[in-house]
Amino acid sequence: MSKAPGPTPPQYTYVPPPSAPPSYQEAIGGVKPTSPFTPIVHPVTNTTILTTVVPIGRSATHMICPTCNAEIETTTRTEPGMIAYLSGFVIALLGCWFGCCLIPCCIDECMDVHHTCPNCKAYLGRNRR
Template identity: 45%
Template sequence: METKLNPSNDPPAYQTFPQPGQQAPAGSYPAEAPPKYEPGPTAYQQNPAGSYQQGTTVITSQPVVYLQDQSFNTFSKPMVCPYCNSQISTSVEYEAGALTWLSAGILCIFGCWLGCCLIPFCMPDLQDAKHTCPNCSKVVGVYRRI
C-alpha cells in the first residue's frame, strides 16, 4: 500500500521568511533570531583578572621567484638589486641545465659513454647562467639555454 504525502498534484507550498524589519505573516512559523556576531580577537586581550595578554602572531613566508627576463644572458648585467636596492653589476655563475643534460645524453647514445659524455658539464656555453647580487648574494635572474 502506497502513501502519498501530497494527495493532490499541486506543487508543495514554499514558506517565505520575512526580511529584517518586516512582520511575519499570520499562521507562519516563528522566524529564527539572526545570528549574533562578536568581534574577533585583538592583538591584546584582557584577562578576567584584569591583566593583558598578548595574542598569537601568524608568520607566512613568500615563495622565491626568480626573474626570467629576456635581457639576461651569459654576461654580467648592470642593474638595481630588487632585494637590497643597490646599484650592482651581477656576478654570473654557471650550472648544469637542460641543454647540458641533453648534450650528455646525445653523446651517450652515440657511443661516448666512457667519460666523454661528461664534457658538456665542463663547458659554460652549454650551461645555464645564474645572476646573483654581489652585495646580498641573492639570485636576481637566470638565463636558461632551453
C-alpha cells in the same frame, strides 16, 4: 472527554550580561569604549610599485637590485643546463661511454648562468640555454 489544559511553558527573555566597569582611561575620557560589534575601519592606501625588467644575459649585468636597491654589477655562476644533460645522454646512446658524454658539461654554450646580488646575495635570475 476533554483534556484539561496543562501548564503553559515559561516564556524566556534574553537578559544581557552586566557590562564590566570602565577602565581608567575610559573613565577619564582618554579612550572611547568600543563595542565588539562596532567595526574598526583602517585607512587603506593604494601604493603602486613599478619595477623594470632588466634583461639578464650570459655575462654580468649592471642593474639596481630590487631587494636592497643598490646599484650593482651582478655576480654570475654557471651550472650545466638541460642542453648539456640531453647532449650527454645522446652521446652516451651513440656509444661514447668513457667520459665523452661529460664533454657538454664543460662547454660554456651549454651552461645556464645564475645571477645574484653581490651586496645582499639575493637571487636575481637565470639565463637558460
